Amino acid sequence: MALSLFLLVIGFCILNITLALIILNKDIETTRGMLYPRESETREVRALDGIWNFVRSDEANPTQGIRDGWFNDDLSKSMPTIPMPVPASYNDITTEQALRDHVGTVWYDRKFFVPRSWGQHQRVWLRFGSVHYEAFVWINGQSAIKHEMGHLPFETEVTHLLKYGAENRITVMCDNALIQTTVPQGKISEVANDQGVTIIQSYTFDFFNYAGIHRSVHLYTTPKTFIEEVEIKTNLSEDNSVGTVNYSIAVNGTAANEADNTLYARLQLYSREGILVANATSDSKLLGSLKVENVKPWWPYLMHPDPGYLYELEIKLYAAKEQLLDVYRLSVGLRTLSWNNTSFLINGKPVYFRGFGRHEDADVRGKGLDNALMTRDFNLLKWIGANAYRTSHYPYSEESMQFADQHGIMIIDECPSVDTENFNQVLLDKHKSSLEQLVHRDRNHPSVVMWSIANEPRTGQLNADTYFQFVANFTRSLDSTRPITAAIAVPSKDDKAGRHLDIISFNRYNAWYSNTGRLDMVTQRVINEATAWNYKYDKPVIMAEYGADTLEGLHLQPSYVWSEEFQAEVFSQHFKAFDALRRQKWFIGEFVWNFADFKTAQSYTRVGGNKKGVFTRARQPKAAAHLLRQRYFALGREMDKCNLPSDLFTYIADVGSNVQHDSSDL
Ligand code: GCB
Numbered sequence: 158m159a160l161s162l163f164l165l166v167i168g169f170c171i172l173n174i175t176l177a178l179i180i181l182n183k184d185i186e187t188t189r190g191m192l193y194p195r196e197s198e199t200r201e202v203r204a205l206d207g208i209w210n211f212v213r214s215d216e217a218n219p220t221q222g223i224r225d226g227w228f229n230d231d232l233s234k235s236m237p238t239i240p241m242p243v244p245a246s247y248n249d250i251t252t253e254q255a256l257r258d259h260v261g262t263v264w265y266d267r268k269f270f271v272p273r274s275w276g277q278h279q280r281v282w283l284r285f286g287s288v289h290y291e292a293f294v295w296i297n298g299q300s301a302i303k304h305e306m307g308h309l310p311f312e313t314e315v316t317h318l319l320k321y322g323a324e325n326r327i328t329v330m331c332d333n334a335l336i337q338t339t340v341p342q343g344k345i346s347e348v349a350n351d352q353g354v355t356i357i358q359s360y361t362f363d364f365f366n367y368a369g370i371h372r373s374v375h376l377y378t379t380p381k382t383f384i385e386e387v388e389i390k391t392n393l394s395e396d397n398s399v400g401t402v403n404y405s406i407a408v409n410g411t412a413a414n415e416a417d418n419t420l421y422a423r424l425q426l427y428s429r430e431g432i433l434v435a436n437a438t439s440d441s442k443l444l445g446s447l448k449v450e451n452v453k454p455w456w457p458y459l460m461h462p463d464p465g466y467l468y469e470l471e472i473k474l475y476a477a478k479e480q481l482l483d484v485y486r487l488s489v490g491l492r493t494l495s496w497n498n499t500s501f502l503i504n505g506k507p508v509y510f511r512g513f514g515r516h517e518d519a520d521v522r523g524k525g526l527d528n529a530l531m532t533r534d535f536n537l538l539k540w541i542g543a544n545a546y547r548t549s550h551y552p553y554s555e556e557s558m559q560f561a562d563q564h565g566i567m568i569i570d571e572c573p574s575v576d577t578e579n580f581n582q583v584l585l586d587k588h589k590s591s592l593e594q595l596v597h598r599d600r601n602h603p604s605v606v607m608w609s610i611a612n613e614p615r616t617g618q619l620n621a622d623t624y625f626q627f628v629a630n631f632t633r634s635l636d637s638t639r640p641i642t643a644a645i646a647v648p649s650k651d652d653k654a655g656r657h658l659d660i661i662s663f664n665r666y667n668a669w670y671s672n673t674g675r676l677d678m679v680t681q682r683v684i685n686e687a688t689a690w691n692y693k694y695d696k697p698v699i700m701a702e703y704g705a706d707t708l709e710g711l712h713l714q715p716s717y718v719w720s721e722e723f724q725a726e727v728f729s730q731h732f733k734a735f736d737a738l739r740r741q742k743w744f745i746g747e748f749v750w751n752f753a754d755f756k757t758a759q760s761y762t763r764v765g766g767n768k769k770g771v772f773t774r775a776r777q778p779k780a781a782a783h784l785l786r787q788r789y790f791a792l793g794r795e796m797d798k799c800n801l802p803s804d805l806f807t808y809i810a811d812v813g814s815n816v817q818h819d820s821s822d823l
Pocket residue numbers: 362363364550612613646664702750767769
């Protein structure tokens with residue numbers, strides 16, 4: 158009897174484990190619309206950015222505001238409020254530790270006027286650039302939209318919720334809690350403290366879980382029937398002289414549903430100089446293509462004297478009898494991408510990536526959109542001669558994607574999956590949704606050259622194989638024009654995901670996390686590991702992270718960990734490996750970790766945050782920045798014949814033999 162009970166229990170356990178391992182490739186809900194809000198003859202845009210009212214909920218009672226209906230009236234009628242800037246993370250705005258480390262819900266509200274004119278013959282939309290992590294939104298006390306997933310936009314129509322020619326109220330509840338089924342994952346636990354118990358949010362990823370309304374909030378109008386979706390795919394003739402812009406447009410609105418009302422679009426493509434270079438009239442399916450003779454292709458920075466060349470596509474939607482309904486304009490860069498098992502090409506030319514892993518992170522504003530910081534960052538990227546970065550470890554702002562298009566900076570566009578483990582069905586569905594939202598948002602950016610479907614997932618685990626097969630194939634089904642990668646940190650022999658990728662990226666910290674301080678244990682190990690990855694999968698390989706924490710101003714000779722000298726020497730040891738690997742055609746890029754210092758959760762390995770930046774958090778160069786600059790320009794010179802900046806080398810001495818420091822030193 159005891160034995161049969163024992164067997165029953167064992168059987169039950171096995172069944173449970175098997176069920177937990179089974180993950181299905183389910184359909185997920187797809188997003189619609191969400192074109193970046195732009196003014197035109199037929200559209201108005203208004204930002205709701207500014208100072209909002211803010212309440213931090215009681216951590217022990219996170220749903221109190223919902224139960225007590227805080228959204229039914231001004232927040233200040235329910236709770237004392239404090240001022241809170243939007244966009245910004247809320248964590249570092251006050252001096253309170255309780256707000257910095259808050260776990261759970263917070264509330265925002267503000268008032269705004271809607272002009273009377275908006276109430277007639279048009280529709281009004283409310284759009285958030287991003288709220289981390291989950292958002293619940295009310296307009297005048299009525300539920301408007303809910304959205305889960307940080308770093309990605311969401312929108313809804315609010316025409317019916319607004320009061321026209323009158324004051325309105327918007328209320329947002331934001332929840333930052335990360336659990337095993339959120340992307341990224343985290344854990345919430347109750348831990349004893351000196352007063353009783355406290356709620357702790359823990360996570361394994363290495364950046365601070367900043368939260369709040371991180372990007373702009375917009376109201377915008379559209380006509381009743383309007384351009385809802387635009388998808389652009391470009392092509393070039395073999396000699397790059399003729400370009401094709403293939404477009405597909407989707408329309409939303411009553412006119413689109415009337416069978417006898419044939420809609421069509423007229424498209425005009427203008428050069429940067431404002432000259433009309435191509436035009437077309439679509440069929441009633443709103444599909445078609447434009448041909449551009451003597452095209453100026455989109456090239457990455459330093460790969461061409463005129464990088465980031467963008468055309469402007471003007472789309473006019475018409476109903477029968479030439480009735481103009483809607484106008485939308487977007488930038489278009491014409492380029493081709495192709496890849497095989499040894500290379501990655503843009504416009505038929507092999508690319509070698511010289512870039513960074515980055516973060517959206519700054520003092521005070523956290524992950525809040527900051528145009529001054531973003532502009533400075535692009536100036537630094539160009540100063541240092543980088544041609545690429547990875548949006549580690551989540552999608553970056555749409556404004557930065559537009560900048561990357563304009564400056565010719567190639568983007569490896571990463572979804573918010575980081576350190577993913579304990580693969581399960583809910584997680585898979587959300588992971589796929591994050592990629593669907595990302596691809597939908599970014600598919601028209603010429604700067605996006607690759608999708609990264611995860612950072613350092615635990616791809617040695619049993620069901621990582623199926624899980625990443627589903628995620629990679631799903632991403633491919635959304636966009637077959639770009640290769641797929643993931644930044645992997647498990648040893649290549651244990652990895653089960655790489656076979657589903659097109660390009661292998663790996664992260665490794667030689668002389669830092671392994672063999673700390675040993676500069677003589679870097680070069681050969683990097684060569685061996687890159688070679689092992691290539692040997693296992695026969696695909697192009699990128700080193701997506703390497704580096705060393707460096708305290709600005711700490712100088713030690715001989716070099717010692719944390720010093721500026723050590724960072725420069727770690728880089729130099731890697732450069733030797735990269736140069737050896739570059740001779741193997743399949744090694745296609747080097748990405749330093751990190752562009753700038755950034756904040757992390759508190760830990761005894763972090764002095765005020767992660768200090769692996771080449772720039773400080775205030776965006777000033779450390780010593781290694783100058784070294785990296787010389788290398789990145791040297792690579793640009795060698796591969797793409799770029800010009801060198803006149804201040805790349807500092808005059809040192811005239812020692813009689815007319816010693817000159819210039820490109821011949823490279
Ligand atoms: C990594 C992670 C990155 C960390 C970095 C580090 O492998 O991908 O998020 O910040 O290491 O500095 O530890």
